[in-house]
Amino acid sequence: MKSENQISTVNKIFLVGFRATGKTTIGKILAEKLDWSFWDSDFLITQEAGQDIQSLTRGGIDWQIFRKIENQVLYELSRMENVVVSCGGGVGVNDVIDEITNKTFGDLNKEILDNTKESIVILLTSKDESIKTRLKRQYKNKKIMPFLNTENAKMSKDEKNLEVLIEKQIEDSMATFQERKSLYKSLTSIIIDTDKMPLGKTAEEIISYVRK
Numbered sequence: 001m002k003s004e005n006q007i008s009t010v011n012k013i014f015l016v017g018f019r020a021t022g023k024t025t026i027g028k029i030l031a032e033k034l035d036w037s038f039w040d041s042d043f044l045i046t047q048e049a050g051q052d053i054q055s056l057t058r059g060g061i062d063w064q065i066f067r068k069i070e071n072q073v074l075y076e077l078s079r080m081e082n083v084v085v086s087c088g089g090g091v092g093v094n095d096v097i098d099e100i101t102n103k104t105f106g107d108l109n110k111e112i113l114d115n116t117k118e119s120i121v122i123l124l125t126s127k128d129e130s131i132k133t134r135l136k137r138q139y140k141n142k143k144i145m146p147f148l149n150t151e152n153a154k155m156s157k158d159e160k161n162l163e164v165l166i167e168k169q170i171e172d173s174m175a176t177f178q179e180r181k182s183l184y185k186s187l188t189s190i191i192i193d194t195d196k197m198p199l200g201k202t203a204e205e206i207i208s209y210v211r212k
Helices: 023-034 041-049 064-078 105-115 128-140 150-155 162-185 199-211
Strands: 012-016 037-040 083-086 119-125 191-193
Touching: 012 023, 023 037, 023 083, 023 199, 037 041, 041 064, 041 083, 064 083, 064 105, 119 162, 119 199, 128 162, 191 199
Parallel strands: 012 083, 012 119, 037 083, 119 191
Antiparallel strands: none
8 A cells, every 4th residue: 555655656746837826835835745855946047057037037138048057957857756846937838949959948848848757747827817916926025037028128127116117027927928828738738726725735636636
């Protein structure tokens, strides 16, 4: 008989989805319940680069270096066992072109997710208004993320009013979210709405999927 923490052959859980859908928070709860290690890919990228995301992307003007490191980090994580991974919002869906393969890094990351054995990919999603509310809370707590649209990032450079900048970033984020919705659904058939239940219950639901 399997114990609580013996979960079929799956030893890697990848959480994907847009900003502010609960990937990091739920990922930590999952890792604790399973007694696995937790990794946040955005954090690992900043460690590898020695810069925060805002600096690494020049406020969202240039995502090339970030996406290249992200792809390398995802590959390294895919080779680990007993891990819960919170993936960045652009994993599997971003449109930055890799100059070597001429594919998008979104496509390259999707290939890694599709080909990783003994793993499961979970898409976390939320209603638009929930995401906007969480983003506002994060930004007002000084967790400012870079623009996802490079042209908007360039236009924001001279903006000195923090409140206006936050509103612009939220508008930019929500526009990108609409563009990515169908792409997110192509990553996995397992989709969980994090608005529908407490975070602990969401983690339990994910564990039930893994046990199947």
